[in-house]
Amino acid sequence: MTAILETSSTTATMRRNFWSGVWRVMKRKPSRMVGAVLMLGFVFMGLFGPMFYPEQLDRDPNAITRPPSWEHWLGTDDQGRDVIALVVTGSQYVLLAALVTAVITVVLGTGIGLFSGFKRGRWDNVLMRFTDMKLTIPGLPLLLVLSTVWKFSSAVQMGLVLGLLGWGGVARAVRSQTLSLRERGFIEAARGLGLSTTHIVGKELLPSMAPYIAMNMLIAVTGGVYSQVGLFFLGVLPYESNNWGQMLNTAVFRSGALTVPSALGFLIGPLLAILLLTLAIVLVVDAMDEIFNPRLREE
Amino acid sequence: MTQQAPGVRIDGLTVVYKTPAGELPAVREISLDLRPGSITGIVGESGSGKSTLALSLLNAVQPPGRIAAGSVEIDGLGDVVGLRGEQLRKARGKHIGYVFQAAQNSLNPLKTVGKQLLDLGRSHGVDDLRGLVREAKELLGRMGLDGARVLDSHQHELSGGMRQRVGIMLALVLNAHLVVLDEPTTALDMITQANILKIIREVHDERGLTTLVITHDIGVVAEVADRLAVMYGGRLVEQGPTREVLGAPRHPYTKGLIRAIPRLVGDIDEARALPGRPPTLATVPKEGCVFRERCALRMDVCDTVDPRAVADGPRIVACHAVEGAVDVTVDVKEHA
């Protein structure tokens, strides 16, 4: 009994060590802290932001397409709604879809890449030919075609489609990582000791690729944001709810933000949001290598 | 231009590396003479500072490292520590040939050996490139290779032993008379190693060189070197004529190192491992003798005072126990 306690307490200590290590790594560069704070801000915005605003945003018919002012920091849109409020309420769809995209990309990509690289042989051939085929499908045209039959009214659907289109690159990269890692002494030793494949893949291979997978995940988030914003901006999708891409579309094509200075705030709002999100992710990605490598973490 | 084998005088050389824990010395107050026409072997384990010392000869210590003190006087070149930029680049190759550690892997995999030779010639402003190629073929031929074929080959087409020969050729082809070989036989097979060592010896004699061989393997030095210098924790602990040092080592580290080599004949159980482990940059003691943690002859004075290098004829040893040979016996008993 004591032994079990001991073991569980060692894992608990190790977990604590890990998080204090993460904290140390983040503290090393102020930029990382800025990135992390920004990212938390976006999470907060996506989760709770819309709660601060009424279901139907106030329209002010006397203040249509206004430049920034004390009352409306980034101005108003063509219906007299506050741009910041639009950005905040619109974030939910964008962020949720991006997150779903990233999760699907990484889970599928890592799963297929790991399996392919570890099994090698026939499975590898089949899976990689499949991946190649998938990689040759051009994403944007396919989305355009899909959008004619599908409305993407929910963020999850959007994320699902983008994710299913996006895992190919990750799968290839993870496979090549797996191929090189499986030749390492410790993987061979694990096989020689008779450890199960589940253990080898889950406990030996995956942790070694953790920084890589985490980075891909974060980058997939930005990719997800870009593609959906792009789709809405092009106006190929009918929008039912408010989101950043649709804001850009309206700002440029209906309010003429590129020529009318008073609509500039309307354009800048969503752009700034996308920029800050990308910046946050880039700043945090920089820390991944050090977080998952014990040597760099402890130093 | 006829050159003579140059002499090299290293005096009080200290090289430090910048680390989060401040500047730490990788090489500390080393003085060493390379006599003209001699082969000197430096033996040391990882972290002993031997490679850093070799790089200092070319003033090629890379940041975060820097030469903090001392001088390296090379005949016909002056103090290398003071050389900068273009002068320095010219000196490398023309005066000093360097065969890098793992020369097997230091060739450009995308270019043939011949192309790399021409690049080398051009960057040193050699006008007679034909002459250079002729010289290269001659050198390769001397080392038992088909020069024309090797110059046409890429790195992957050559075996380890052949690459090592190419490395030696590139170091010598500009007519350098001071040659530094860093771990020239690591990762080579026994028979290839024996051949390379023989070639080093022969080429050294034929071309009238001053040669410095850096290695972790006492056997390599024993085969080629006239003089042997032993490094530990950034210090030179013992030096002298190879045969004398091997036959009657004085420093406890040298003794331990020789005893730790299993031999082919005799009682195998006489081989003994050295206790402890070699220090790293961070764990080298700041004061006192660097070897004391592993030393059987440790005395009180070793903890605080760095032993001086004391010369006795051709031999130089830095050890309190050797310096005060008379007191030692008493002290050893006290601390045993």
Add this chain to the structure above:
Amino acid sequence: MITGTGVVKTFKQRGKVLGAREVRALRGVDFTIPKGGAASFIGESGCGKTTLGRIIAGLESYDEGEILIDGQSMSALKPKQRQPHFRKIQMIHQDPYSALNPTRTIHQTLYAPLSLRARQTGRSRSWIDERAAEVLSLVGLDPGTVLARYPHQLSGGMRQRVVIARALTVDPEMLVADEAVSMIDVSLRLGILALLKDLRERLGVSVLFITHDVATARYIGDDGELYVIYRGQVVERGAVDTVIADPVHPYTQSLLSAIPVLHGLEQPGEQPVTPLESLNESQSDEGCLFARRCPFRGERCTTERPLLRLGEGIPQEHACFYPERRSVIARPMSEV
């Protein structure tokens, strides 16, 4: 006891454009390693010694022949059924840096195989922690300080000890040590060798030592057998001291002649054998495999392949038509 008969392994390299090239790594090798015994495979890189070691450890398949582990034929079993047998044979890799997962602590590294073992043998979890401490103590490490560490916090020598400890977790009958000390600091090598020797004596684990350094082979098992391997064929096989003191195959003699002589301590052998160096030429498979490099080659050698046999009053097996004793190894000065 592990025995092999006529083990053949051929690697097929995929050709660039035209067809596949076959590399014959092993050409019918026989071996016997008794329980608690010792054997050493000696040869240059590429001779097949590592491939043979990996086959014995179950990490590589073989094309022909038979391997018996404690009397059980491996060829008769399905791959999945072989695992419990091959578990008894654990490999110690050359590189202690890649042999441990850098993202896992030593505790985690030892815990995985031990918990598997506990499940197989129906032992409690408390046994796991006890046993982890026990195997670490066996290899001379302090469990208290080592368990919570990551591999990068240990020196090369300590890592290799952890690797050995990990192998011991599954109660192996044999350790296959492939150049297990070549990447470790010189002063620490003997400590690892002594550990292997100690494990042999204390636990009755047999040791298969794969190396190009004949002297270290002697340290592990002076009661063991030496297999000299050249291009996939055993060319000389016998008791360690017999083969070292009185080698009869010219290849063995070349290997022994190539060992550096510690001048000052030792006197070189009187009849050193220097083979022609093989410089990556495509080698003929006809006749004796060593014939092209052999300085004593006769008429028969280029047409007929000598097989490993006993005879002509020579105590060890040899694969040479003209076996002859030659004094090749260095002797200590004191003996001369």
